[in-house]
Amino acid sequence: MIIFWVAVAAMLIFFLQAKIFHRYALRQVGYERKFQKKFSYRGETIELVEQLTNAKWLPIPWMRVESQLSSDLKFHRQDNLEVSSGKLYQNHRSFFTLMPYTKVTRRHRIVCTKRGWYKLQSVTMTAGDLVGFLHQTKQIALDGELIVYPTPAEVPMHQLPSHSWQGELSVRRWIVEDPFVVMGTREYRSGDTYKMVNWKATARAGHLQVHQYDYTADRRLMIYLNVEDNESMWRSVNDEDLIEQGIEWAAGAAQAVIQSGMEAGFCTNMPTVGEFGSTMVEPRSGGGQLSDLFEAMAKLELVRTEPFADLLTREADSGYSQRDILVISSFWNEQLELQADRLRRNGNAVVHWMLALHEPHQDEQQQAGEAG
CATH class of the missing domain: 2.60.40.1510 (ntegrin, alpha v. Chain A, domain 3)
Structure with missing residues (x-):
């Protein structure tokens, strides 16, 4: 009889503790x-x-x-x-x-x-x-x-468009005067503003003298990345590792340029998460811009939004100039070369890197184009 009551008490305790923990365990x-x-x-x-x-x-x-x-x-x-x-x-x-x-x-x-x-x-x-x-x-x-x-790749700086790496060095070939670099004075010409007048030189010469500005290299790089891993690609990427490598090349180029005090931007025919159109980040300088670029690259989805040739056509149609342009693509054809030439005629320098699973290299027949 004692064993019976012990068993009953044990069962009651068992069910009581089960009910208590079931009701209060997560409160x-x-x-x-x-x-x-x-x-x-x-x-x-x-x-x-x-x-x-x-x-x-x-x-x-x-x-x-x-x-x-x-x-x-x-x-x-x-x-x-x-x-x-x-x-x-x-x-x-x-x-x-x-x-x-x-x-x-x-x-x-x-x-x-x-x-x-x-x-x-x-x-x-x-x-x-x-x-x-x-x-x-x-x-x-x-x-x-x-x-x-993306981990920024170690990129060969000498293969970036030549203008960007001139820094503060004077160059003869560029088409825009830099108002912050004065190399001397010259006589006043029609079209010069009074802000350009050098009054001390004018007093010495007895007639109007203005500042002679030097020509300096442009400091703005635009990076274009093609998600198409082959010429016949429609929407889905077959070689994801190849495109991931291209993203890291783009990150490395942007980091190298911005850390040198220049401006960098990024554009690709891929969307970011939750978006549908191609991704575009306009060129700016500074650590905040580098973070924005890296974040945009981190959120890229490996799908094509539009043919890369159409994207370059739209950029050439915009008519912008005075930029250094780096194109990263797994292939290069006449259609892409045509748009690259249009960008050069607009006053930009253009080079392209052939995308492959090793260090970036520039096609031997595609050298840096000079503006103008």
Whole structure:
């Protein structure tokens, strides 16, 4: 008889604790997940930080936190962590035990294997009683994000359009006077403004003398990247590694130019995430511009928005001048060469790099075009 009542008491306790944990296990439980930083580079290792808080008197014997992340974010091996990875996404499970009024912080090391824009969508928390008879599930929305920049490639500076690398050196061939570089004086000519008058030289000569300005190199580079990995491509990219290499070449060229104090812009027949048209970032200088360029490159989707020849045609039709133009493409044909010549006739210097899975090189027959 005693054994019977002991068994009844055990069953009551078992069902009572199951009901209590099922009802209260996830109450007053806080959860936060965030990346260590918002920006990273491909190949860099960062941390994903999880923080759980139990703000009640009842302990949590076990808790499982599940989420889905891109397979391009590779987790290091770690205790109390299960990762099952597919081609595009991976399921990430963490296991916790929380005592009353405690906070647990766990850091996961992640390798960013591919450029991109990664968002934390949501996590599912599951907790239950001591023996796992009953459990409770709760889903929490997250808003963290990580932008992984392409790793800038080491590019051969001597193959960039020649104007950009003249810096402050005077050049005879350029077509625009630089009002900040004065090389002497000359006599006044019709069309000169009074701002150009050199009054000291005028007093000495007895007639109007104006500043003689020197000609300096342009300091603005525009980079065009072609997503078409072959001439017959329609919309989908077949050789993704090749185009990823092209993005890193573009990033390297932009970084080299901007870090030298010049201006750089970027244009490609690919959209950014959530957009439909071709991507365009107008040339500017400074660290903020470099960040904008890297972010745009990180968010590129490997699909074609329009034929690259049409994009260059539109740029040539715009009539802009005084720019150095770098074209990165896996092929070069008469149609592209025609638009490159039009850009040169507008007063720009144009070179192109043939895209291949090695260091960038300039086609022997395509040398830097000089403005004018």
